[in-house]
Amino acid sequence: MAKITLDNLAHSYLPNPKSEDDYALKELNHDWADGEAYALLGASGCGKSTLLNIISGLLHPSQGRILFNDRDVTMAPTTQRNIAQVFQFPVVYDTMTVRDNLAFPLRNRGADAAYVRDRVQQIAAMIGMEASLDRKARGLTADVKQKISLGRGMVREDVNALLFDEPLTVIDPHMKWELRTQLKSLHHEFGHTMIYVTHDQTEALTFADKVVVMFDGRVVQMGTPQELFETPEHTFVGYFIGSPGMNVLDAKVTGDTAVLAGTQISLGKGFGTPTGKTELGVRPEFTSLQAGNEGLPVTIKRVEDVGRHKIVRADFHGTEINIIAEEGVNISPDMNRVVFDTAGINIYEDSWRVAPLVA
Ligand code: ADP
Ligand code: MG
Numbered sequence: 001m002a003k004i005t006l007d008n009l010a011h012s013y014l015p016n017p018k019s020e021d022d023y024a025l026k027e028l029n030h031d032w033a034d035g036e037a038y039a040l041l042g043a044s045g046c047g048k049s050t051l052l053n054i055i056s057g058l059l060h061p062s063q064g065r066i067l068f069n070d071r072d073v074t075m076a077p078t079t080q081r082n083i084a085q086v087f088q089f090p091v092v093y094d095t096m097t098v099r100d101n102l103a104f105p106l107r108n109r110g111a112d113a114a115y116v117r118d119r120v121q122q123i124a125a126m127i128g129m130e131a132s133l134d135r136k137a138r139g140l141t142a143d144v145k146q147k148i149s150l151g152r153g154m155v156r157e158d159v160n161a162l163l164f165d166e167p168l169t170v171i172d173p174h175m176k177w178e179l180r181t182q183l184k185s186l187h188h189e190f191g192h193t194m195i196y197v198t199h200d201q202t203e204a205l206t207f208a209d210k211v212v213v214m215f216d217g218r219v220v221q222m223g224t225p226q227e228l229f230e231t232p233e234h235t236f237v238g239y240f241i242g243s244p245g246m247n248v249l250d251a252k253v254t255g256d257t258a259v260l261a262g263t264q265i266s267l268g269k270g271f272g273t274p275t276g277k278t279e280l281g282v283r284p285e286f287t288s289l290q291a292g293n294e295g296l297p298v299t300i301k302r303v304e305d306v307g308r309h310k311i312v313r314a315d316f317h318g319t320e321i322n323i324i325a326e327e328g329v330n331i332s333p334d335m336n337r338v339v340f341d342t343a344g345i346n347i348y349e350d351s352w353r354v355a356p357l358v359a
Contacts, residue, residue, distance in 0.1 A: 001193050002068040002160040004032040004055060009064035011050055017062065024050045026217045027063070032161075034069075035191040037184070039204035042214035043240070048197045051214070052163050055195070056085045068160055085163040086153035089170065090145035094138040098129055101137055102151050109156070119155060126182050127151045142170045150179060154186055161193040168203070180207055201241050213237050229283070230344075235351045238281045244311060244322040246346075247287070251280040253347055261317040263296050268342025270357040274349035281353075284311065284324040286344025289331065295339035296321075303331050314338060 011025040020026060025047045032038060040048050053059040055066060057078035065074045073081055084105070092101055102120045111119075124130045127147040137145060150167055164183070168176045184207060187194055198204050204211050205225045212222045213236070220234040221227075232238035238246030251258040256270045258280055267280075289300075289312060298314035298321060312323040312331060321338055325331060347354045 001034050001191065003034040003070075004161060004193065005065075005067040005070070006030040006032075006055075007065040007067060009054065009061050009066065011054060011059070011061045011063070024217055025054070025061075028219055030212075030219060030222070032193060032195065034193055037187045037194045037207065037209050038196065039208035039211045040195055040197045040214060041201060041204040041211055041240075042199065044199055046214045047217045048199075048214055049165055052085070052165050052195065052197055055161070056083045056163055057081050058085075082158070082160045083163060084153045084156055084159045084161075086149050086165065086167045088166045090142060090149045092137045092140075092145045092148050092152075095136065097134050097136055098124070098140075098148055099133040101148050102133075102155055105152055105156050109158075119157075123151045123155050126154070126186070127179070143172055143175065146170050147175075147179070150183075154183075157190060159192065161195065164194070164196045166197050166199070168198075176203075183207065201243075205241075213240065215240075231346060231353065232281065233353045235279060235281060235348050238283070238346070242283055242285075244284055246281045246283045247321050248348070249280050249282075249316070249319060249321070251278050251347070253278050253280070258347075260296060265296065265340065266342065267345055267347070271347045271354050272357060274347065274354055276350040279348040279351075281346040281348055282340045282344050284322040286341040287321065287323045288339050288341070289314070289323055289325065289335040290337045290339055291332070291334045292337055295337040297336060298338045300331065300333075300335065 006028050008027060008029060010023050010027045012023045014022050017023055042048055050059065054061050057076060060075065065072055099120055102123055103116050106116045106119060124133055127150060129147060137148060153162060168179060171179060180203065196207050210222055211225060211228055213220050213228065215234065215236040221232065221237045228237055228241050232246060235248050238248060249260050251260050253271050253274055256267045258265055258267055260280065296316055298316045300312060300314050302313040304311045309327055310325045310331065312325055314321045314323060323338055
């Protein structure tokens, strides 16, 4: 297992990249700690697979270095990196049995037969395929084949890292949950460095210790689920994580007050005087509806009952504000103000979070 360091890394698929826009992966300096489980989260096209393929060696970066435990592997072929990678779609040898498919990476490395037999049995149990070990892979459905691919990815205990690129895309929803749980327990058991790519926040937040959020070729934040919730470093993290995501409103900020479409509110702490495009971010969990004249004037558009709580969609001068109200809370028509809990307010300048001033 290894610590993985990305040093000044960037990648463009173009032969002569000119501007930053030409880079699928913008300059990146980053350490992946040995033995941690990471999720790499972001929308389609943001550069997740590009980054993963650079780590595994399928792709050579146009700039920078990759180190495994401080050894430069930038130009090393995949076989020398000792990495297991599982892709979005199954890669299975049709003419081989399920057993031989699972055993392949071990036999390839010259593992002894008794070990191979036991380890294959153990992995087959994890993916629920003990009963089909001796049948040929040909004719199996895509999701069963993908389980075999996952099993093959997990079969070696001596890898530097395990990389998963949206591996559960073709798996049915119930099995998805089960396999994700298996991956997690595998991580607890063996402590591999794992990087799990997904565009699904639930998958990311339930799988990983640390979530790395990518946006437009850039890592915008790396943090625990709690950090991503409480202090999104970029407005994209605010929108992308949460259900619904963070409310983002234009604001003019001076010290510890903000003016939003003519209404002044207190921020509870100072933020200096941001001069760029300034926005206030507040998650729906930190807002409440009230009657009276405190807070921002809003019009309620819709109330959605989603079981454990209600989501209120309100309009504030043409911008939607989402409010989460606890189940028992009555939403009455005279509630025409929204109030923010200052503990949940973040201020953004040109989309990046401004650190509050410490008194
Ligand atoms: P993700 O995995 O997050 O969906 P990718 O890493 O596959 O994103 O793609 C990042 C960007 O690079 C996209 O704009 C994509 O179109 C582009 N890209 C990906 N692979 C290639 C390639 N082989 N040649 C040219 N452009 C590519
Ligand atoms: Mg991808």
